Amino acid sequence: MSADSHHEGDLLHVVTSDEISSGRRRLGRTLVWASFAVFAATFLAVAMQDSGRIALPFTTWRPALYAFLVFAVCLCAAQVILYGEKGKRSLFVLPAALFVVAMVVFPLIFAVSIAMSDWNLSSPDGQKFNGVENLRLMWHDPFYWNALRNMVWYTLAILVEYAIAFGLALILAGEIRARKFFRVAFLMPLMLSPVAVSWMIGKSMLETRFGPVARLARTLGWDDPSFFGSAEIARATIMAMDAWTFIPFLMIMLLAGLQAIPKEVQEAARVDGATGWRAFWEVTFPLMLPVSITAILIRIIFKLKLADIIINVTSGGPGGATDSVTSFIFREYRDRSNVGYGTMLALFYLVCIVAAITLFMKLVDRWMNPRY
Amino acid sequence: MPDTAPTQIFHDSASDRTFRVKWYAGRVAIYGILALWTFISLFPIYWTISTSFKLAPDVMQGNMVPFVDFAPKWRGWSSLGLSPDTIGRESTVRAEFLARFVNSAVTALASSALAVALGSCAAYGLSRFRYRFGFMRNPDISFFFLSQLILPPVVLALPFLVLYRELGLLDTRIGLILLYTLTVLPIVIWIMRDQFASIPVELEEAAMVDGLSIWGAFLTIVLPIALPGIVAAFILCLVLTWNEYFFAALLTSTNAKTLPVMVASQTGSQGINWWSMAALSTAAILPLIVIGVMLEKYIIKGMSAGAVK
Numbered sequence: 001m002s003a004d005s006h007h008e009g010d011l012l013h014v015v016t017s018d019e020i021s022s023g024r025r026r027l028g029r030t031l032v033w034a035s036f037a038v039f040a041a042t043f044l045a046v047a048m049q050d051s052g053r054i055a056l057p058f059t060t061w062r063p064a065l066y067a068f069l070v071f072a073v074c075l076c077a078a079q080v081i082l083y084g085e086k087g088k089r090s091l092f093v094l095p096a097a098l099f100v101v102a103m104v105v106f107p108l109i110f111a112v113s114i115a116m117s118d119w120n121l122s123s124p125d126g127q128k129f130n131g132v133e134n135l136r137l138m139w140h141d142p143f144y145w146n147a148l149r150n151m152v153w154y155t156l157a158i159l160v161e162y163a164i165a166f167g168l169a170l171i172l173a174g175e176i177r178a179r180k181f182f183r184v185a186f187l188m189p190l191m192l193s194p195v196a197v198s199w200m201i202g203k204s205m206l207e208t209r210f211g212p213v214a215r216l217a218r219t220l221g222w223d224d225p226s227f228f229g230s231a232e233i234a235r236a237t238i239m240a241m242d243a244w245t246f247i248p249f250l251m252i253m254l255l256a257g258l259q260a261i262p263k264e265v266q267e268a269a270r271v272d273g274a275t276g277w278r279a280f281w282e283v284t285f286p287l288m289l290p291v292s293i294t295a296i297l298i299r300i301i302f303k304l305k306l307a308d309i310i311i312n313v314t315s316g317g318p319g320g321a322t323d324s325v326t327s328f329i330f331r332e333y334r335d336r337s338n339v340g341y342g343t344m345l346a347l348f349y350l351v352c353i354v355a356a357i358t359l360f361m362k363l364v365d366r367w368m369n370p371r372y
Numbered sequence: 373m374p375d376t377a378p379t380q381i382f383h384d385s386a387s388d389r390t391f392r393v394k395w396y397a398g399r400v401a402i403y404g405i406l407a408l409w410t411f412i413s414l415f416p417i418y419w420t421i422s423t424s425f426k427l428a429p430d431v432m433q434g435n436m437v438p439f440v441d442f443a444p445k446w447r448g449w450s451s452l453g454l455s456p457d458t459i460g461r462e463s464t465v466r467a468e469f470l471a472r473f474v475n476s477a478v479t480a481l482a483s484s485a486l487a488v489a490l491g492s493c494a495a496y497g498l499s500r501f502r503y504r505f506g507f508m509r510n511p512d513i514s515f516f517f518l519s520q521l522i523l524p525p526v527v528l529a530l531p532f533l534v535l536y537r538e539l540g541l542l543d544t545r546i547g548l549i550l551l552y553t554l555t556v557l558p559i560v561i562w563i564m565r566d567q568f569a570s571i572p573v574e575l576e577e578a579a580m581v582d583g584l585s586i587w588g589a590f591l592t593i594v595l596p597i598a599l600p601g602i603v604a605a606f607i608l609c610l611v612l613t614w615n616e617y618f619f620a621a622l623l624t625s626t627n628a629k630t631l632p633v634m635v636a637s638q639t640g641s642q643g644i645n646w647w648s649m650a651a652l653s654t655a656a657i658l659p660l661i662v663i664g665v666m667l668e669k670y671i672i673k674g675m676s677a678g679a680v681k
Contacts, residue, residue, distance in 0.1 A: 012500040012573050012586075050538075060540035088586055092497025093513065096490040096557065097505070103554045104520060104528070111531040121534075168409060171402055184668045185410045188417060191664040193615035195632040196653045200420045204646065210432050212419060244412070249675065256676030298521075305524050308617045312636050326526040326618070333622070339530045346527045357522060 020084055028082035035074035042067035072098045115344035121337040134344035144345055146320050147328040148352070150235065154306060154324065157239040158299050162292070164243070165250035170280075172251070173258040190248040194308035201241055202313035228314055231321030238322045241309055246302065250295050257291030258284070293364055300360070304353055325349045417661065423650035424448040431646045448647030452655065469634070469655070476614055476631040479545055483552035484609035488602060490553070491560030496590060498561075499568040500576075514565070521558040525618050528554075533622055545628045551619050556609040563608070566677040567601030568594070604674030607667050611660060631656050 043064045049056040076094055079087035115134060119127045138144055172182060192200075205211045206227045217225035228234040261284065269283040307326035310316060316323035316331060325345070332342045423431065425444035435441035446455035453463025497503070498514055505513065532551060533542070541547035571594060579589040595602070617632040624633060635656050638649060664671065 010501050012576055061538040062540055065539055085586070089497065089501045090503065091587075092493045092501070092590075093503060093505075096494035096517070096561075097513070099490055100517065100520060100554065100557065103550065104523065107528055107531040107535060110535065111527065114531055114534060119534075121537075167405075171405060174402070176402065176406065180668075182406055182410060183672070184665055185413050187664055187668055187671065188413050188661065191611060191660040192417070192657050193617065193632050193635070193660075195615075195617045195636045196420075196657045197416070199635065199649055199653050200416045204423065204650070205416060205419055210434060212415075212434065212436075215434050244416075248413075252672050252675045256672075301521055305526075305618075307526070308632075311617075311621075326524060329526050329530075330618070330622070333530060333533075339534060343530045346524070346530065349524065350527045353522060353524065 020082065024081055028078040031074050031081065032078045035071040039064075039067040039071040068102065072102075111343050111347060114340055115347050117340045119338070119340040121339055127340070130340075134341050135348075137341060138345055138348060143320050143323070144325075144328060147316075147323040147325045148349075150321070150323055151304065151306075151325055153235060154239060154242070155300060155303055157243065158296060158303060161243045161247050161250055161299070162296060165247050166254055166288075166292075168247070168251045169254035169258055170284075172255055186251060187248050189245050192245065194245065195312055197241060197245060198309050198312035201244070202237075202309065206237065228318065228322075231318060234314060234318055234322050238310060238314065241313070242303070242306060246299065249302075250299055253295040253298075254288065254291060257288050257295075260291075261287050289368070293368075297357075297360070300357070417657070420650050420653050420657070423646055424654050426647060426650075428646070448651035451645075451648035452651050454651070454655070469652070472629055472631045472634045473655075475545060475628055479548045479552060479628075479630060480610050480613040482545075483549045483613050484556065484606050486549065486553045487556045487560045487609050488606050491557050491605070492564045492595070492598070492602060495561045495564035496568050496594065499565055500573070514561075517561045518558050520554070521562075525555065529619060529622050532619075536623060542623060543625050543627050543629075547623060548620060548628055548630070551623070552613045552616060555616070555619075556612055559608060559612070560605045563605040563674055563677040564598070564601060567598050571597055600670065600673065601677065603667075604670040604677065607663065607670050608674040610663070611671070614660060 045054070045056060046058055046061050046064050048054045049058055050061070072095075075098070076091055079090050079094065081087070083090070114127070116129060116131055117127045118130045118133065168186065172179060172186075176182070189197075205213050208214050208226055213227075214225045226233070227237045265283060265287065266279065269279045274282060305326060306324045307330060310322055310324050310327040311330055314322045316327055320328075329342045329345050329349075332338060332345065422436070422438060425438060425446070425448065426435070426442060427445055427447055430442040433441075438444045446457065449455035450458045451465065452469055453459070453461070453466030454469075458466075494517065498510055503510055503513060508516065528551070536542040536547050539547075541550075575593055575597070576586075576589040579593045580586070584592065615632060616630075617636065620628075620630045620633045621636065624630065635652055638645075638652060
């Protein structure tokens with residue numbers, strides 16, 4: 001782990017005269033390996049105590065965590081001792097990298113081991129390894145597949161959100177008065193916590209007897225408004241609430257894109273006789289494609305995490321019609337505290353997401369840079 | 373030819389006159405849409421705040437305008453112990469609310485600060501130097517950081533539940549802070565990478581000629597210039613972590629429970645205790661509404677970063 005020894009093409013090129021003495025080098029190496037040994041020994045000791053082979057006064061695995069922290073600090077210090085100025089450069093990235101590795105890579109490996117076991121946290125049996133049994137269970141779980149199918153619907157709803165957000169962004173980028181007021185007003189829904197939104201809109205405004213939306217619906221001629229009665233309407237309601245929160249996000253990204261288009265381009269289009277609708281489709285929209293794709297991709301990523309509103313408003317009902325994968329796994333844990341099965345579902349979901357997003361980016365790449 | 377009476381040479385043709393009409397029609401349509409969307413965006417907030425001052429009959433009759441339709445009462449706020457007449461007295465509900473509020477504030481501020489510190493350093497390093505960690509070069513390292521954004525929380529939730537139980541970190545603020553830092557770190561790196569790329573390298577070169585070290589130049593020259601970006605990233609992190617519900621619901625029970633969990637736990641149990649729910653929701657969203665109105669510029673700056681290259 002070191003900054004590139006030749007540091008070819010460093011944007012910030014610095015000439016340093018680093019003469020690392022062999023004693024200093026030895027000190028650095030010793031520091032890394034000794035702290036690593038301490039970490040490994042602590043980990044093993046706690047693991048052996050946990051499995052009942054030796055008796056130690058530890059009540060938790062925390063000593064292993066502290067040993068890892070010591071190791072991380074020593075590793076950072078050793079960079080400077082071993083590589084001098086070049087080591088100081090890797091100190092910029094190393095803490096963040098160690099943090100992410102400790103918080104993601106290690107738990108993910110751990111997740112795989114959980115996923116291959118039958119582990120009910122509320123039963124005293126503990127973890128029982130059962131191979132790919134959870135995968136087989138998942139295959140025959142209609143509710144999980146239903147949740148995955150719902151995710152496709154939820155993701156497709158982004159197209160509508162995008163259209164609305166683009167319209168609003170076009171208006172905001174045009175010549176209007178009180179632009180700042182409208183920008184602040186439109187931004188507000190994004191600031192609110194999904195849980196508060198669940199209550200504010202889902203539970204109170206959509207309440208069938210007294211809610212203002214239900215009243216409005218009755219005035220407009222829907223005699224018996226029920227927003228979570230049938231599967232389709234319930235799903236649409238959840239989509240609408242999520243859209244309400246996130247349209248500002250898309251709108252702001254698109255607005256930034258619109259404001260970055262040079263005025264001359266649109267003026268040139270106008271001189272050439274392109275008006276309104278045609279100018280939009282043949283000039284603005286193509287220029288906005290890269291921004292649009294970034295915005296939609298980030299929106300998809302956020303959409304795939306959708307859960308809070310569903311957990312708090314419908315709990316997946318009626319009959320699983322509004323379930324997202326996350327809310328389904330949340331209830332799977334809440335109701336049955338089955339971590340093993342839940343983790344397998346989550347890992348499978350991750351694989352699907354990675355595959356889908358890779359495919360999406362490949363398709364976009366093919367479409368943006370066609371090879372003839 | 374004798375002088376003729378001065379005649380108008382240029383006339384508004386019929387098409388010019390329809391243009392004016394069309395222009396006005398367009399204006400009306402645009403402001404109509406703007407007004408409609410403002411209403412859609414703000415009405416739920418207005419509804420929640422006004423409901424917190426209503427009594428049951430006001431809710432059932434659908435009264436909307438305070439002082440005209442209904443007389444505002446402190447009923448909802450007194451059930452939280454936050455109305456003028458109850459604020460001086462002991463209140464268990466208020467103590468509970470304040471404890472949750474403090475938990476939310478501490479976790480949100482600490483994790484945002486930690487993420488901004490770690491993320492800015494990493495983004496700066498990646499924008500200035502070429503690294504090689506094993507097989508990973510700069511683009512790979514960047515991708516490694518940013519790809520964490522794809523990871524849905526549900527994948528980490530259950531492993532962390534088990535891990536935190538073993539580590540004794542379940543239901544502690546520090547456990548939540550670590551996880552929240554992880555979830556917002558990619559966003560910080562995304563924003564700050566953009567920010568540092570727009571600062572010319574010559575600045576640091578000049579500073580180093582003057583005898584500053586790399587870290588000295590970073591801390592005293594670059595960071596102050598990048599401050600708007602840092603503020604933008606910090607605010608965005610604050611919004612996301614303050615509102616986070618999923619991890620908090622799974623990993624906290626009594627000590628470290630945050631405000632969203634408290635709000636969520638009230639929705640089911642109390643039926644339609646509208647006024648107190650409205651007051652609680654208002655209290656939960658108010659800090660971010662204030663931040664949104666005051667610091668709108670930074671939020672927009674943060675979200676626009678990376679959108680436009």
